[in-house]
Amino acid sequence: MEVHVNQIEKRSWVEVDLSQIKSNYLLYKKALKRDVSIMAVIKADAYGHGDVQVARVLSDLGCNLFAVSNIDEAVGLREAGIKGEILILGYSSPYYAKTLYDLDLTQALVSEEYAEQLANTGFRIKCQFAVDTGMNRIGIDGDNLQECERIIRAFVKRLNINGLFTHLCVADSLKSTDRDFTLSQLNKFHSLAEKLSDLKLPYIHCCNSAAGIQYLDESTFFDKIGSIVRLGIVLYGMKPSDEIQIPNGIRPALQWKSVISMVKRVHAGETIGYGRTYRVEKDSIIATVATGYADGLSRTLSNRGFVLINGHKAPIVGNICMDQTLVDVTDIPNVKTGMHAIILGTSGDYSFLADDMATSLGTIGYEVLCDISKRVQRFYISSHFFCEL
Numbered sequence: 001m002e003v004h005v006n007q008i009e010k011r012s013w014v015e016v017d018l019s020q021i022k023s024n025y026l027l028y029k030k031a032l033k034r035d036v037s038i039m040a041v042i043k044a045d046a047y048g049h050g051d052v053q054v055a056r057v058l059s060d061l062g063c064n065l066f067a068v069s070n071i072d073e074a075v076g077l078r079e080a081g082i083k084g085e086i087l088i089l090g091y092s093s094p095y096y097a098k099t100l101y102d103l104d105l106t107q108a109l110v111s112e113e114y115a116e117q118l119a120n121t122g123f124r125i126k127c128q129f130a131v132d133t134g135m136n137r138i139g140i141d142g143d144n145l146q147e148c149e150r151i152i153r154a155f156v157k158r159l160n161i162n163g164l165f166t167h168l169c170v171a172d173s174l175k176s177t178d179r180d181f182t183l184s185q186l187n188k189f190h191s192l193a194e195k196l197s198d199l200k201l202p203y204i205h206c207c208n209s210a211a212g213i214q215y216l217d218e219s220t221f222f223d224k225i226g227s228i229v230r231l232g233i234v235l236y237g238m239k240p241s242d243e244i245q246i247p248n249g250i251r252p253a254l255q256w257k258s259v260i261s262m263v264k265r266v267h268a269g270e271t272i273g274y275g276r277t278y279r280v281e282k283d284s285i286i287a288t289v290a291t292g293y294a295d296g297l298s299r300t301l302s303n304r305g306f307v308l309i310n311g312h313k314a315p316i317v318g319n320i321c322m323d324q325t326l327v328d329v330t331d332i333p334n335v336k337t338g339m340h341a342i343i344l345g346t347s348g349d350y351s352f353l354a355d356d357m358a359t360s361l362g363t364i365g366y367e368v369l370c371d372i373s374k375r376v377q378r379f380y381i382s383s384h385f386f387c388e389l
């Protein structure tokens with residue numbers, strides 16, 4: 001059964017401004033000190049924005065490099081007709097070797113052992129070696145360059161090795177020890193890339209959003225390793241960390257909204273919700289918002305967070321429920337059933353963005369975006385002509 005999107009009632013939904021994503025892409029690319037290609041990191045459903053939609057608008061801008069986390073995401077993109085290189089950054093079972101090969105996907109090689117398993121399938125799959133230069137997550141050991149070189153050369157016949165990448169773990173920090181660590185990672189990676197320069201691997205990359213801003217410069221050093229930036233969080237308009245300045249004009253592309261299902265009076269002394277964790281001190285007006293923790297609104301925000309209604313802050317009172325949240329609207333005029341509550345976004349003079357929610361939760365904006373659950377409907381808008389540079 002096919003349901004047309006206009007027939008779905010808006011209950012808890014996200015509005016994604018695709019023109020803002022295009023602008024973010026172009027503004028980022030323009031602000032860099034080098035002319036780079038962008039590999040758009042659209043893992044985790046494009047950080048909750050919708051991977052197919054994001055890939056389509058970026059393809060229109062000429063982007064033909066994409067990165068995802070797993071084979072399911074990659075297959076989804078191919079099924080939707082997305083062309084270009086799709087790099088799977090994490091492990092895929094060798095059982096899916098034929099799928100990788102048939103769909104022309106590129107698989108990250110997380111270890112020598114894994115490369116051996118994939119090669120043994122007999123499919124000459126497109127692959128890129130992950131090199132561990134200090135994060136200790138995946139990759140062959142970048143501390144032993146000779147060994148890295150030996151491993152990579154051993155597989156060039158059996159697999160279609162077309163690249164090499166590493167991941168930086170503190171590129172978003174300006175602390176001098178972190179800068180030193182990042183430079184040591186870049187140096188290891190650079191040395192390995194040099195040793196392998198005769199292979200002329202087309203895809204050699206090490207920069208995430210933060211590193212593109214902080215570390216790319218004009219030096220020849222980057223001819224070897226700086227031609228591609230894997231752009232994630234900044235594409236979605238957010239800072240990699242508080243310390244990093246992002247180029248002007250880059251803004252969040254997503255707003256999360258919900259509807260008020262009921263407004264009522266609650267008398268002084270009564271309590272609100274499960275566990276009776278909130279007691280109203282004076283007669284109050286309480287609104288029910290049709291979003292709960294099953295939508296990704298963390299229950300940790302119970303009695304701490306707020307939503308925006310008509311340009312006012314409405315504090316969350318009581319425990320957030322699975323599907324509903326109660327807010328105090330006593331001080332907000334004319335709140336009525338059917339009105340919108342902004343969970344993430346802007347209303348009047350107030351903005352409450354994923355990074356703000358992350359601060360309240362003691363986490364990072366990345367997690368807030370990824371936690372917005374699947375049942376939250378995604379709608380796509382183009383609020384303005386994206387800035388063509």
Ligand SMILES: *Cc1c(COP(=O)(O)O)cnc(C)c1O
Nearest residue numbers: 041089167208209230231232233
């Ligand atoms: C997620 C990820 C990125 C993107 O990082 P951002 O900080 O969002 O730009 C880049 N590279 C790898 C390997 C990743 O896992």
